[in-house]
Each structure stands twice: as structure tokens, then as C-alpha cells.
Amino acid sequence: MAIIEVENLVKRYGDHTAVDGVGFAVEQGEIFGILGPNGAGKTTTVECVEGLRTPDGGTIRVCGIDPQHDTGELRQLLGAQLQESDLPDKLKVGEALELYSSFYREPADWRDLVDILRLTGKLDTQFRRLSGGQKQRLSIALALVGNPRVAVLDELTTGLDPQARRDTWDLIEDIRERGVTILLVTHFMAEAERLCDRLAVIDSGRLVALDTPAGLVARVDDRQRVRFRPSAPLDHAVLTALPEVTSVERAGSQLVVTGTGNLLLAVTTVLARQQVVAADLRVEQTSLDDAFVALTGRPIDA
Numbered sequence: 001m002a003i004i005e006v007e008n009l010v011k012r013y014g015d016h017t018a019v020d021g022v023g024f025a026v027e028q029g030e031i032f033g034i035l036g037p038n039g040a041g042k043t044t045t046v047e048c049v050e051g052l053r054t055p056d057g058g059t060i061r062v063c064g065i066d067p068q069h070d071t072g073e074l075r076q077l078l079g080a081q082l083q084e085s086d087l088p089d090k091l092k093v094g095e096a097l098e099l100y101s102s103f104y105r106e107p108a109d110w111r112d113l114v115d116i117l118r119l120t121g122k123l124d125t126q127f128r129r130l131s132g133g134q135k136q137r138l139s140i141a142l143a144l145v146g147n148p149r150v151a152v153l154d155e156l157t158t159g160l161d162p163q164a165r166r167d168t169w170d171l172i173e174d175i176r177e178r179g180v181t182i183l184l185v186t187h188f189m190a191e192a193e194r195l196c197d198r199l200a201v202i203d204s205g206r207l208v209a210l211d212t213p214a215g216l217v218a219r220v221d222d223r224q225r226v227r228f229r230p231s232a233p234l235d236h237a238v239l240t241a242l243p244e245v246t247s248v249e250r251a252g253s254q255l256v257v258t259g260t261g262n263l264l265l266a267v268t269t270v271l272a273r274q275q276v277v278a279a280d281l282r283v284e285q286t287s288l289d290d291a292f293v294a295l296t297g298r299p300i301d302a
């Protein structure tokens with residue numbers, strides 16, 4: 001069942017069309033990503049879903065509710081991550097959680113969230129004294145304190161160090177396990193690839209593609225490359241004869257075998273039969289970055 005439905009969404013700022021006919025449906029329990037470069041229209045799209053902006057065209061439903069017309073009910077169903085500037089500097093972590101849980105009919109037990117988000121020792125700490133990662137975790141806790149069915153997380157890990165980023169990804173997976181549907185805005189490929197079940201790729205306000213991360217990659221190119229240094233001379237014909245192989249090239253002391261299907265198994269089986277050892281063996285596949293370039297004509301950070 002679709003929990004978020006967006007059809008033909010249009011949003012203009014003056015004569016600039018920031019979102020131009022975007023549509024997607026998010027299923028219950030999904031982590032659904034909106035991926036695109038800066039200025040693509042991602043935040044505008046989710047702010048329309050959150051009822052914070054009024055669309056110029058199209059329809060949006062969240063659990064069947066129109067965000068423009070039933071804002072009060074939407075607030076009970078949808079948790080949004082706060083921007084850092086939204087909390088007063090001197091508010092303590094415990095006070096923020098208590099305050100935010102008072103806004104909801106059936107709040108979660110915020111002590112549970114504090115445990116999961118590893119903020120237990122910080123309840124008496126003022127917001128301004130938290131590290132970047134702790135602020136981020138608090139903003140996630142505040143998005144979840146109302147026991148929402150849907151959480152909207154915008155640029156979740158921007159500004160975090162690699163370890164804090166990985167910890168946050170683990171956390172988001174835990175939250176999904178608890179039954180929360182997640183709409184995630186990101187311009188990090190690794191984040192999209194690791195977390196999202198499906199991705200809407202947005203560029204210049206338009207939906208360019210909608211698929212699983214693997215589906216996006218496969219759309220563009222399902223070829224793989226196996227690269228290795230053979231321990232002894234090898235007749236290329238034994239490799240080109242394989243149905244999985246499309247080409248064999250020499251690159252210095254290395255052989256680069258391009259093909260599809262279970263290429264690695266096919267190549268290593270032949271090498272074993274020929275009693276050739278493959279040193280420095282590497283398998284290279286099309287990445288989500290490659291797929292993004294093919295879909296939009298440029299890298300995400302260009």
C-alpha cells in the first residue's frame with residue numbers, strides 16, 4: 001500500500017519552476033530516497049509533502065491525507081527532522097524531548113529513543129554544547145518522538161564524519177525495522193546505495209528515473225570488468241570463447257576481461273583449468289555514480 005503518493009507536483013518560486021511534474025509513490029515500510037544535485041528541487045518536494053509549502057500543481061497524499069488541508073492530522077502521522085537553527089541554544093536535550101513529545105497524541109517513550117540514539121548521558125546538556133553528531137541524533141529523536149508512521153529526513157548525514165555517518169545509517173535501518181516508513185533526501189551516493197530500497201533521481205526539478213539502486217545501475221550498463229595479472233602467458237581465445245565474455249584487453253601486465261552474467265566465476269574457472277593464477281584480481285562494476293552521470297549527463301557534485 002502506498003503511504004505517500006505524489007502526482008505531477010509543480011512548485012514555482014516567481015518565474016523559476018523548482019519542481020516540474022514530479023511523481024512517485026512510497027510503499028509502507030520503505031526507505032525511499034530522493035537523490036539529486038544541489039538545487040534539483042529535493043527539499044522543495046519534501047517540504048510540499050510535509051505541508052510546509054503550497055504546491056502550484058499536482059496532488060499529494062500522506063496516509064490518504066492532503067497535507068494542505070489537514071495539517072493537524074498530518075503532524076500526528078509525519079515526523080520531520082529539524083534544521084539545526086530550529087532549537088534554542090540553551091534548551092537541554094531532555095527538555096527538548098519532553099517539549100516535543102507534548103505536541104503528540106500518542107508520543108513514543110522518549111527514554112527509549114534516547115537509548116537507541118545514544119544520548120542517555122546528554123539529557124542535561126544544552127543544545128549548543130552538543131557535537132555535530134549528537135545534534136544530528138537529537139534531531140532524529142525529535143522527528144520520531146511523535147511515533148510517526150512516516151519520517152522525512154533531509155540531508156541526514158551532511159557534516160558528519162565517516163564513522164558518525166555509518167552509525168547514523170545503522171540507526172535509520174533500526175528505525176525502519178520498527179515499522180517507520182522513511183523518505184530520505186540525499187546527495188550522497190553511498191548513502192543512497194546503502195540505505196534506500198528505491199530512489200527517485202531528480203535533476204532540475206524533473207524526475208529523471210525511479211528504481212532500486214541496482215535497477216538504476218543495470219539500466220545504464222550491466223557490464224562488469226575482471227582485472228588481473230596472469231601468472232603465465234594466456235591465450236586470449238580461451239577467455240573470448242566464454243559466452244559471458246565480450247572483450248579481453250591487455251593493459252600493461254594486466255588483462256581486463258569485460259562481460260556480463262557470472263563473469264568472475266567463468267573467468268576463474270577457465271584460469272584454474274589452464275593452471276594460471278590471477279594475481280591482484282579485481283572486479284569492477286558500474287556504480288551508482290556512473291548511472292547518475294549516464295542519467296543526467298553530469299556527476300552529482302558538478
Ligand SMILES: Nc1ncnc2c1ncn2[C@@H]1O[C@H](COP(=O)(O)OP(=O)(O)OP(=O)(O)O)[C@@H](O)[C@H]1O
Binds near residue numbers: 018
Ligand atoms: N524560498 C525560495 N525562494 C526562491 N527560490 C527558492 C526557494 N527555495 C528554493 N529555491 C530554489 O529552488 C530550486 C530548488 O531548491 P531546493 O532547495 O528544493 O533544491 P535541493 O535539491 O533541495 O537542493 P540542496 O541540495 O542544495 O538543498 C533552487 O534553484 C533554489 O535556489
